[in-house]
Amino acid sequence: MSAPTQPGKPTPDNAAPAAAAPPRRARGxxxxxxxxxxxxxxxxxxxxxxxxxxxxxxxxxxxxxxxxxxxxxxxxxxxxxxxxxxxxxxxxxxxxxxxxxxxxxxxxxxxxxxxxxxxxxxxxxxxxxxxxxxxxxxxxxxxxxxxxxxxxxxxxxxxxxxxxxxxxxxxxxxxxxxxxxxxVNVLVFWLVGRAVRPFGRIVRALGELESGRFDVRLPPLPGREAAAIGAAFNRMVGQLRAHIDTEKRAVLAERRLLDSRELTHWLDQHIEQERRSIARELHDELGQSVTAIRSLALAVARRVDDAESRQAAQLIADESSRLYDAMHGLIPRLAPLVLDSMGLSAALQDLAERTRRAHPDLQLSLQLPAALPALQPDAALALYRAAQEGLTNALRHGAAQRIELRLWAEGGELRLRLRDDGRGLPAQWQALPGHHGLRWLEERVGGLGGRMSVQSAAPQGVELQVGLPLQPRDEDQNQEGDAAAPHNDQGDTVMPMPRGTGKEAP
Incomplete structure (x- = not known):
């Protein structure tokens, strides 16, 4: 049992630390x-x-x-x-x-x-x-x-x-x-004082520079060494000012880039909303109207006895059917409604099927994971648009005959890769005009904190890769019925490469 301590009396536990000795001033x-x-x-x-x-x-x-x-x-x-x-x-x-x-x-x-x-x-x-x-x-x-x-x-x-x-x-x-x-000492004191006098001016200039005055400059100083130090100081200040100006411009550019990305994200959201709205209007309102017109035309064709009137009514019914088919082909291009209802895997499968039907000679391979991790709706839409843009470029500009599309999760990212055997990209394509779709896609992916790369594939063609960070979604949408699809040894869903039979464009 320890003895009680008197109040105010320092003990080894509460003793105040000894005052630190003031630092010795260095001799000049x-x-x-x-x-x-x-x-x-x-x-x-x-x-x-x-x-x-x-x-x-x-x-x-x-x-x-x-x-x-x-x-x-x-x-x-x-x-x-x-x-x-x-x-x-x-x-x-x-x-x-x-x-x-x-x-x-x-x-x-x-x-x-x-x-x-x-x-x-x-x-x-x-x-x-x-x-x-x-x-x-x-x-x-x-x-x-x-x-x-x-x-x-x-x-x-x-x-x-x-x-x-x-x-x-x-x-x-x-x-x-x-x-x-x-x-001798008096003479040396005078000579040394005269020789080191410029160094005092240099020290004061350094103090002003430390306080934030980046416009300070030294005049020509006497003595070879002092003059060399003064010239080097002036060059250093000039380079420092240039570096600060560069940093300011970089900060301003980064701020503008962030503003641009925010604006891009806002525009993307509004464009996608408008696309969804138009697609739903086409599907719900215009689709029903066209169906009604076709039904009425067929009813008129059955009731009239005049051959000319019957032919006109049948023509209206046929045009209504063609308009209905064209409208349903346009809706997925405006907004992938299946993405909202069934998820990314189903949307990519639908995109692949429509592409095969539109291009019967195309060999398209699709690999999907057995279950998708949690993903934000914006990220899912960006990956879908990346696949859509890659397919469009490969078919329209590359004349590809074989395309591989893969989606997988790795390293905290959900990655999409599209590789084709087309003509490929020209050298230094980033510096050439055009390619607005890829540039817009890169901005879109960057705004979501992801990364995108486009490079030539071996032996020919183009490889597009997109990676987006995995984040929890508001609603779990990864129950997409992927378990029923066939898988390879790695657990990926493997879609075979049959030749399509339809004529619908992606």
Missing amino acids: LRAQVNGLVGLLTVLFVAWLLVLKVNNLRDSVKEEVVAANRVATQLLNRMTWLAASQGTSGVLGFLNGVGRIRSNDVTLTNAQGQLLYTSPPSPYKAGRDAPDWFQRYIAPEPLMQAFEFPGGRLEVTSNASRAALDAWDELIRFTTSALALLVL
Whole structure:
């Protein structure tokens, strides 16, 4: 059992996440170049200072050692010459010589009493180099002792004045180096600022471009690199504006295409409604009227005794029959009424039978699925019109002798394929005028979200394919009695290719 937590006290479960650290601001190109140049200059000056100090150390050592050697040789010879006069002679000689550079001289008698020491150097009196500098730059002291009767003479090297000279020279060199460092950095800062100034203008132009100003352009910029970047930026903006204009035109064209497809769909619906209305009027009203005229004419022909009147009445009856047959042949072309009442499979079978009767020499094969999936009425009508258009083109323009028509469902689509062995389509037929039926059919299929392709078939002829997406219908119309039809091994309804006997056009 967990212990209760105090209100307001953060726990591992309700602890607020730590505030994210603000992102570090990236250093600019100018600051990076100045920092790099400054660092390199400092390193160069430090390297020069190290070389200078080492050279000064070698110089001080050479000077002190050489001075001590010369002083030792001089005093050694002179001391023996003056020793004949005793300690007083040596003391008089030393007082006459005075201070020897870079050396300290002391004289003691036989009892060890100090008789003489070198006077302080008047050179840069009162000043000395720092102790740490003297310890580093001065060599180890050299001491030479000379014994003579009645006394002892010691010569010890003293590098204080040489170290002071080296210190003064180092100060002058360091001051000059620092002045040069400042001058170089100021010059580099100015030159780099002048060189990168155009890049600030480029960054501002990019910001304006990001905010949506596509009319921004850069003027000619100084410097080869900046000028190249500016020219590339202007080209990029020009191409971007052209691309945006193209996108706008594409969006406008797509909108117009959608409007055109909506208008096409609306026109199709109204045309089909008018066709159905006319077909029903022909079937119901005009058909009955023609039938009545034929019946009356036959009745008159039976009742009259005059041969001429009987012949006229029979002529009226025959013309009425011909008109009735022509009207019934026109009704399926206006509107496939069987499509509304019995479905797509029955409509295609009716279309195939009428085509065979109209073209006895034609071999027409029809393959239908055992049961059609759910399909919208508009899609069913579009597939029927596709089959009708394909048959008309194959017979009227291709002079086909063999036609295969197949309907099947695959990949979420209901597909229709019509293949003939006619003359085929001319090359680049899409760019040629005409073919309004195929173009109108393509618009119709595209408006329903489908796809259509027309291509040459091997070895000859044309292949028309239409695919429409499967969607649920308002009413299930796939109970069309297809189960009674013969099927092939794949479950498709197979219609044989008999030669027709009628004269009715599709």
